[in-house]
Amino acid sequence: MPRGNSPLPLTAICLSLIGALFLYSLPLHGDLAFWRPPFVLLIAVYWLLIQPQHVGITFVWLTGLLLDLLYGNVIGQNALAMSVTAYLLKTQEYRVRQLSLPFQCLAALFIVLIYQTLWVSTRLISEDISLGWRVFYPALSSALIWPLLAGTLYRLHRLFH
Amino acid sequence: MLTLALAALTLIALDSFTPWLRPAHVWLEPIVQPFQWASTLPMRWREWNDESLESRAVIIANNDKLETEILVYKAQLQRMAELSAQNQQLKSLLNGAELLKNSVLVAELVGISPDPFHHAITINRGAADNIRQGLAVIDGEGLMGQVTEVFEHHSRVLLITDARHALPIYNLRNNMRGIIEGSGDFQRLRLRHVSPTQDIQVGDTLLSSGLGERFPSGYPVGTVSAIDKDPGQAFIEVSVTPAAKVDRSLLLLVVFSAVEALDNYPQTESAPKNTGLSNATGQ
Numbered sequence: 001m002p003r004g005n006s007p008l009p010l011t012a013i014c015l016s017l018i019g020a021l022f023l024y025s026l027p028l029h030g031d032l033a034f035w036r037p038p039f040v041l042l043i044a045v046y047w048l049l050i051q052p053q054h055v056g057i058t059f060v061w062l063t064g065l066l067l068d069l070l071y072g073n074v075i076g077q078n079a080l081a082m083s084v085t086a087y088l089l090k091t092q093e094y095r096v097r098q099l100s101l102p103f104q105c106l107a108a109l110f111i112v113l114i115y116q117t118l119w120v121s122t123r124l125i126s127e128d129i130s131l132g133w134r135v136f137y138p139a140l141s142s143a144l145i146w147p148l149l150a151g152t153l154y155r156l157h158r159l160f161h
Numbered sequence: 162m163l164t165l166a167l168a169a170l171t172l173i174a175l176d177s178f179t180p181w182l183r184p185a186h187v188w189l190e191p192i193v194q195p196f197q198w199a200s201t202l203p204m205r206w207r208e209w210n211d212e213s214l215e216s217r218a219v220i221i222a223n224n225d226k227l228e229t230e231i232l233v234y235k236a237q238l239q240r241m242a243e244l245s246a247q248n249q250q251l252k253s254l255l256n257g258a259e260l261l262k263n264s265v266l267v268a269e270l271v272g273i274s275p276d277p278f279h280h281a282i283t284i285n286r287g288a289a290d291n292i293r294q295g296l297a298v299i300d301g302e303g304l305m306g307q308v309t310e311v312f313e314h315h316s317r318v319l320l321i322t323d324a325r326h327a328l329p330i331y332n333l334r335n336n337m338r339g340i341i342e343g344s345g346d347f348q349r350l351r352l353r354h355v356s357p358t359q360d361i362q363v364g365d366t367l368l369s370s371g372l373g374e375r376f377p378s379g380y381p382v383g384t385v386s387a388i389d390k391d392p393g394q395a396f397i398e399v400s401v402t403p404a405a406k407v408d409r410s411l412l413l414l415v416v417f418s419a420v421e422a423l424d425n426y427p428q429t430e431s432a433p434k435n436t437g438l439s440n441a442t443g444q
Contacts, residue, residue, distance in 0.1 A: 025200035025275045029408070033277035061165045065172075070193045071275065075182050076172030083169065087162045126177045129278045130324055130345050 008054040012160040016043045016153055017063065021070065034134040037142040039149075040067050041082050041115055042108065046153050048086055049097060060086040074126055081118035085111060101147055109143035190312050197272030197283055204270075204411060263377050265414040266290060268298070271315060280323035280343065282306075284413060287314045295375055297416045303381035303404025304328075304369055305413060321382065322347050322407050329372040330382050332365050341367065341382060341401060347408040350383050352399035357390055361399060377416055381405075 020039040028036055044063045047055040064079035089096065089111060096107055113136060120135050176182045215223075272283035286292050288311050296308045298318045306326070310317040319326055324345035330352075331338045337359060342351045355361060365385040371378025381404040389398035 021196050022199055025196040025272075027200050027203060027273045027275070028277075031277075033275070036275070036277070057162055057165060061169065064169075069185055069189045070196070073276070074173055075176040075185065076169040080166060080169035080173065083162070083165045122173065123278075125173070127278075128325060134277075 008051065009157055009160055012153075012156045013047055013055075015160075016047075016156055017066075019043075021067075024067075024071075031134070035137045035141045037138050037145050038112060038115060040064075040078075041085065041112070042142060042146070042149055043153065044082065045086065045089060045111060046150065048089065049093065050157070052093070057083050057086045057090060074123075077119065077122045080122055081115055084118055085115040088114060101150075104150065105143040105146045108146040109139045112139040112142040186310075187312060190315075193272075194315075200273055200275065201271060201411075204409075208411060264417045265299075266292075266417070268413045268415050270411050270413060278324070278345065280306075280320040280326075280345070280347070280407070281309070282318050282320065283315055284318055284415070285315050286415060287312045287316050289314055291417075292316050292415060297369075297376045297380070299380055299414050299416055300405045300410035300412070302406060302410075303383070304376065305405045305407060305410065307375065308415070318413075320407050321405075322350060322403060327353075328376055328382070329370045330367045331370040332361065333368055334362075334365050335360055337361065338370055338372070339367075348402060349386075350401040350403055352385070352401055353396070355397050355399050356395070357397050359397075361385060361388065361397075363388060366404075367401060380416075 017040070020043045023039045024036070027033075040063055041060075044060045048057075048060060061079050061083040064082035065076070067073075067078045067082075068075045096104075099107055116135055116138055120129070120131065123129060172182070266286060268284040268286040270282055271285045274281040284298070292308055292311050294308055294311055298305045298307060304321060306318045306320040306323075308316050309319045320343070321328060321341075322343040322345070324343050326343040327340050329338065330341045339355060340353050342353050344351050352361075352367070363385050367382045367385070369376040369378055369380045369382055383401040383403045385399060386402040387398075387400040389400070391398070
């Protein structure tokens with residue numbers, strides 16, 4: 001993975017975010033919608049780990065805010081959940097960077113698990129949503145999709161390097 | 162980190178309890194539009210597929226079928242005109258308010274909420290087309306939902322299947338009234354607080370009752386699909402299949418309700434609440 005004192009890959013970040021928002025808004029039929037991985041979080045987390053000198057928790061917070069603003073949620077829900085998740089990840093930053101791909105998937109599973117827990121709890125304050133195991137489906141799908149996502153982001157990063 | 166978390170919490174509190182952050186949603190709408198449009202692409206593609214890749218014979222057969230249907234509807238409509246005239250006469254004899262027809266506006270679906278906990282869609286009509294909060298939205302088969310947020314050129318519609326939605330209905334067979342709730346599942350609604358002794362059967366058609374003055378009366382909401390009687394419970398579980406194709410319809414109608422028009426009727430003493438409405442109903 002490209003690391004070190006590389007310049008900020010702004011184009012790649014913007015493109016990946018637009019892609020994430022597009023994937024986020026694609027309609028999935030019925031219960032399949034519960035399996036949608038939180039693409040925006042995964043991409044923000046990728047940049048957080050790859051570009052620690054440029055991308056920080058503030059960036060993740062801002063992308064969360066963008067997500068809230070764009071999709072008419074209560075403003076701040078995603079910002080809170082995503083930034084707290086990013087903070088927890090940041091404390092384990094050096095360990096996570098050393099992981100091999102299968103363990104990266106496992107890490108993605110836990111990250112999304114934490115995020116979903118935080119996000120659902122912030123939503124429960126103001127909304128009446130029906131819970132169940134489906135709240136944690138995105139964690140599984142994120143773990144499965146992580147190799148593909150990381151590969152795509154790596155190529156994208158290389159392309160605009 | 163703490164600052165960010167606090168800032169997020171403040172925003173959540175502000176947005177939950179005050180309307181101050183609402184303009185932000187309105188300003189950002191144009192940015193969301195492309196993503197919203199993109200989100201309907203698969204549906205559009207399927208529709209285009211259905212339209213363009215049909216063989217000539219099928220199109221001709223379809224056309225024949227539609228023409229016959231139109232003829233049947235026209236015949237029924239002639240009868241309707243007479244009936245509605247009669248009805249109006251009888252109402253005027255009873256000294257009642259004039260029966261007003263609901264006027265409708267065709268709208269197109271331009272976006273679907275990506276959040277699986279929210280059953281909401283976006284339509285391409287907004288404040289510029291006299292759309293207001295609370296108007297009912299229907300498709301060709303039945304009631305779909307109600308307008309909850311209005312922007313300049315489009316608006317958000319909360320679907321009847323959303324878990325937060327409920328509306329008053331009556332049973333076509335015996336006029337029994339009830340409240341129907343969304344279940345968070347596109348194929349199922351729940352009829353609440355039905356006692357085990359009440360007369361309800363699988364297959365009963367439920368129509369909107371117009372009580373609560375939110376939805377116009379008489380639009381199909383759904384048919385009873387299952388009744389689950391548990392002797393230990395005070396009420397029975399009644400599942401209802403929505404009449405509207407809640408997750409499939411692309412063309413919708415916004416209904417400007419007659420009830421609202423009656424509010425502006427000279428007989429009522431109260432000041433007209435919605436001035437834009439009399440124009441809308443006159444369409």
